């Protein structure tokens with residue numbers, strides 16, 4: 001039976017998690033050896049969960065569709081990971097991280113989860129340092145920090161522009177230890193295509209071996225979904241090309257509610273789209289906003305001249321530049337949260353002030369930072385602080401040390417030297433705050449099925465603050481799930497092995513086989529990408545940065561029609577007896593075509609603006625998101641009923657007892 005109880009422990013906010021841990025049911029070590037857990041996904045969330053559960057003694061079966069856990073999308077994370085360590089002594093605390101996260105998410109997240117996240121954030125850094133993750137250090141050897149958007153403190157730990165990679169190597173080595181010990185059985189290049197539910201409980205999955213093409217049945221006492229986000233529903237995004245929603249969507253169809261699907265993060269600092277040939281967008285980490293200043297020309301004539309290539313940005317005088325974030329948000333300046341920065345860029349570009357050929361780009365300029373750092377270095381070295389050439393060279397070196405790999409990446413893609421001329425950036429789809437609804441235990445509405453990391457509807461409300469996704473994924477995997485899953489499994493110690501010959505497994509496998517056969521036997525004319533691109537265009541134009549009732553209604557109808565067209569006219573080449581990437585894509589796009597419609601439906605029903613969800617009808621006079629707390633202070637959790645358009649809405653009211661609900665301001 002599905003339930004809808006968020007299971008938040010009673011008691012004061014700051015004591016909930018400690019109390020919970022003190023009283024939660026435990027499974028004794030001997031019994032853990034008789035319990036199997038499936039973990040789908042081995043990015044930071046799944047990798048840390050698999051390693052920890054195996055370390056505790058459970059038998060773990062871990063799945064990923066890449067050839068190694070090391071290739072999970074988490075590896076792409078650049079900028080950093082937050083933790084309330086207050087190493088800077090700049091006023092940080094658990095409460096402040098909690099507060100910033102709730103406010104950053106525009107008051108649409110669950111208090112108890114966010115507080116727990118802030119509470120365990122410090123342990124994540126300790127854990128990773130113990131694993132040997134090379135987080136950046138200062139000259140004196142202490143861990144370094146930088147700032148990310150939506151905060152007034154420096155709490156972001158980082159490893160140059162490769163934080164995700166280094167953290168993932170840490171989780172991967174912890175996993176490998178358990179693989180070596182036989183406690184984790186790793187299934188690389190396996191894709192979960194169905195959840196198996198027996199007597200109302202998640203008891204296994206159907207996975208396809210992507211190399212042999214064979215369908216396999218795997219059973220367990222609990223199933224953990226750590227399959228990442230669904231930003232690729234937009235086709236173009238900063239996500240890895242393979243990131244997809246299939247695992248999440250399949251469990252949704254088996255009874256897991258899908259929460260707030262319309263909460264998407266559009267990241268302000270990405271390399272602008274250059275044409276129709278592109279299949280991927282590239283992020284320029286938010287960390288760059290520590291030192292980069294964002295601007296467009298003040299005068300429209302200059303903007304036109306730049307667009308037409310008649311004027312160079314470096315020729316524009318200081319007084320002819322509009323540092324619009326610093327102008328509009330003096331308190332936070334270039335470090336406003338992502339949703340605010342993205343909308344502000346769009347506003348300037350829509351008004352004609354964009355700076356590339358398409359008019360859809362703004363500048364991110366490091367000239368001032370180069371000179372500032374250079375002067376300090378010249379001072380330290382006893383050189384002439386007024387010698388511009390010397391100062392510039394010294395400043396460039398500092399910038400290179402901080403962001404070298406990001407600058408190199410930019411130059412390779414755009415063929416311009418960002419040390420000499422400002423970068424061009426524009427917002428792009430980046431992260432999905434929506435996802436599978438989970439209770440305080442991280443359990444979905446299917447008993448025994450958990451969702452962690454970006455795959456769940458998460459702790460970020462309607463907008464995630466930078467460097468908080470890695471924090472949440474690792475909190476879930478290292479520190480939360482290992483406790484909460486024990487509570488459930490403690491009732492399962494006498495169950496014994498789950499047979500994969502049960503009718504539910506046979507039925508689930510048959511369904512997957514039928515879907516594969518139908519796709520392969522379709523005699524259509526269009527490739528899978530053709531449909532994915534079309535879906536992406538509908539999503540970006542009508543369900544993207546700005547949304548309105550008319551566009552969303554149209555989007556729902558267009559996506560439904562596109563889905564019907566897909567089943568009539570898709571052509572999937574190859575066969576099922578081996579590697580077939582077209583088939584993999586087809587199965588994923590089929591799910592995106594359903595999710596896209598629910599996404600638009602959710603955006604249409606939410607008659608307010610909050611965080612990344614911007615309904616043009618609901619904005620302040622200054623163009624800021626206008627929330628409606630009286631009517632929409634809830635999590636929208638959708639139940640599948642056979643058709644995304646007819647999904648049934650369940651509301652989890654958000655109760656704020658420790659924070660006052662006010663209109664968000666970064667001025």
Ligand SMILES: Cc1cc2nc3c(=O)[nH]c(=O)nc-3n(C[C@H](O)[C@H](O)[C@H](O)COP(=O)(O)OP(=O)(O)OC[C@H]3O[C@@H](n4cnc5c(N)ncnc54)[C@H](O)[C@@H]3O)c2cc1C
Nearest residue numbers: 041042043045065074077079080192228453454467469470
């Ligand atoms: C370019 C970029 C930079 C970022 N930088 C930062 C940053 O600096 N700081 C920060 O906090 N956040 C950052 N983020 C966000 C962050 O990287 C992600 O939210 C986070 O890594 C997601 O981790 P995850 O473990 O939930 O999922 P993922 O890392 O996406 O892992 C998903 C896993 O699930 C597996 N999987 C998926 N579906 C299936 C299936 N059906 N069957 C089997 N396996 C499956 C995959 O193989 C993979 O192992 C960034 C995101 C991007 C796009």
